[in-house]
Amino acid sequence: MHPDLFSPRRRSLLQMGALSALPWGSGAWAQALAPGKTPLDGGRLVVVMLRGACDGLSALVPYADRDYYALRPNIAIAAPDGSAQTALRLDNTFALHPALGPLLPMWQQGVLGFVPAAGLPAPNRSHFDAQYQMEIAQPGRTSSAPGWLNQVAGLRAGARGPAAALGVGEANPAILGGPASVKLIPRGQAAERTGVLANDKTRQALLDLYAGDDSLSQAFRQGAGSRMQSAQELSSEKTAADVRRKAMAGDMPMAARQLDRDGTPAGAQAQSAQMLAASNGAPDPVGLQLDAQHLGTLMRNDRGLRLGFLSAGGWDTHANQGAATGQLANNLGNLARGVAQLRRDFSEPGDVIVVMSEFGRTTAENGTRGTDHGFGNAMWLIGNRVNGGRWYGQWTGLAHGNLNEGRDLPAHHDYRAVLAQLLRSTFALSDAQLSAALPGVNWDRRLDGLLAKT
């Protein structure tokens, strides 16, 4: 089931010229790994995949474009005017959805940048095909292939070394599938549980049964150790947060701890304590934020883990997607909390977070106040290496003549070209390594400058 260089599909790509040349060579800034360094030492990468096609035009709002409001009479996000229900201004072209408020400081600090119109090289309106192709970085392919993040993980320790990648939430996402070993933990609080291993008697009996030298026994013991450790790290992190929160509450006078009927703290002291608690991530995080916290904790404790993967669903808003409030706004709020959590845990000089979705949604709203499957979408990049506070690449607005098939945002940039910039900057991958991870990608010089050179 492995890709074959001489399969008809591959030949047809060659005929089309998509793979006609090695990606870049002359133009791109080539890098060499510093002596004495292990591959992927340069930084850490976290990929957040929004499954179901997030409506990028609600997240990154082209508020200055009159067509945007004409196309979306009921669901457009109002242009920024400083009030609560309007978009948050970034520059003269774009603004953020108000639910993405937690990202605004990152833009202002210059660590958040966008590529507003990226995507697959050709439209594919099937969620599962498009996601799969995005994960294997081989547009057009439907048969089995390793995920690109697995390919990158393999650079560090080959197929048998310790895991360099950690996935949270999915059993075996395609992006992490392949020969390199990866670590996978479940979504939510399940990751904090040791299951039957928590019982000493059961655990000992199982370890005795798997005491042999055969590969099965070795795998079981390794898995049991890894799971016990993950669960312990995650639950002790949680306990520490609880203790911090309780200590803070305990230091306060009773009166200050009381809340008004509407739930707001009664006194200024309580309010500041609440904010402090929030900044520690102390309010029990849910959803993506909890998964982000788990990812951050485990990757902090194991420095061999250089690649992280998270996903969030629920973006397929065909009907009633809402505007400043509503289902999409709620989902964006959850995402923003998750990304803010990631930024807290991944703010070392070499850390980068990328947020992407399989395709964008139609520029016009449909008859049910939602949007249908489109094409181009924004990619978000966050990290100290990102030359943020600005966006990159081509943007041609929403005038009818500039749309793909008269309906979608075009994908001016191959998503793999954005990833190539990222992998080159973060990990100094060679041309050959980039070609292996992202087959057929071309270096897109229009994106140069998006990330700092190594």
Add this chain to the structure above:
Amino acid sequence: MPTATTVNRLLAWTLAGLTSLGSPALRAQTDTGAPSANTAAAWRATSRLGYAPTPASAQAAQAGPRAWALQQIEAAYAASQRTPLLPAELARINAPLNDIVRDFHAEREARKTLRVQASPDATARAALPGAGGAEVFSRDMAQSAAAWRLMACSDPTVEDPLLARMTEFWFNHLNVFAGKGTVRPFVGHYVLNVIRPHALGRFEDLLLASAQHPAMLFYLDQAQSNSRGLNENYARELMELHTLGVNSGYMQADVRELARILTGWTVNLKDGEGFRFAERLHDRGDKTLLGRNYPPEGMAEGEDAIRFLARQPATARRIATRLASFFVADQPPPALVDRLSKTFLATQGDIRAVMRTLVSAPEFWAAGNQLFKTPMDFACSALTAAGGVKERREIVQTLGFLAQAGQPMHGWQTPDGYKTDAATWLAPEALTRRADHAMGLAQRMAEPAYLNVFLSGPTRERIDREAAPLRTGLMLASPDFMRK
């Protein structure tokens, strides 16, 4: 794309894994120690030509494993020709296809109406009649199909065990994905009317039945392909995955020609037709597939092309390889693949004949040809040990386990089907979650004492030190139980 080196490394790793899988477990022992050669063979036969021994099959298979195995083929074929014993609450998945099509169409119409009435206010929408329940029909159909598969794989009074196995194999070979909205309500019907009746029949009949079922027509977009808007998806996978295999000599031009031949093969939801040949959408020109000329003959072109592809030596080889990997070893012995392939060609794809060759082969019984259970194998074998599905809770828990383990029922998105090798499924933390599932199941079942004879000495001794409730769980979570 893996380089030759990474692929080789993967293969090397798999082989290394398998050779060292041969721990004491399941090793045939002498009369003094209990399990005999027949016992190990019986474990292999019942676990591979089904999912696990039952008290009855354990006894019958030990009495004469090879004869027992051959009998299973005839029994499974006979069962495949009988109506499945569907419990009443699942009967809907086997309703006449046109009824399902009509119900699905009605569901979609209702959803459209709902959208038209839709209000931007979610609470107002929730108050609409039928709101939130718009896709209940499709969802129930998919859940019922999954429930059937679990009942069928774990209880010989519900379904013949080898027939359940062959159904798994062919469903995976001709995979469809229940997560695609248009496929969802049809999956159960596809299992029961395309896969099951042909699972031990002729391959080309099976292939043709799949080509004409809405589950496949929708899954690979054939339903949308027509002379003006050609969609090559199904035509490509028909050659690449269902028959010839990649690198077997066909070209992109052949994919296109096959897609042209199949134009007009579609579904008519509106008029309740699960399959229809729409002459109007058919490309009436001449076509050339793999050097063979196809003059315009409407639907007969497609039937001929599918039967032609099914009979090719490359197809025989591909099916033989997949069967041998599924039933014998992750890296199947080439000599066995050759023999299976020959039988396939000599009998025009008679699956029963190929299976007879397979279970008569010494390779099937060779102790060195180990297989590690997939999550599906593990879940079905544990349920079998529990005596089958007793209550809904077991179905919910088992489907949850499969999803969490990465092998959700009818849930593989791409047409290549699940992998079944140890390299894919022997993952460290996944093993500990099998133990969770085993312990959970063990809380509500009687101790399967009849399995003791199949356990290795050290495993049995260790388990015997514990009290009854833990013993059952340890039995199912033991390394011995992870192999088939």
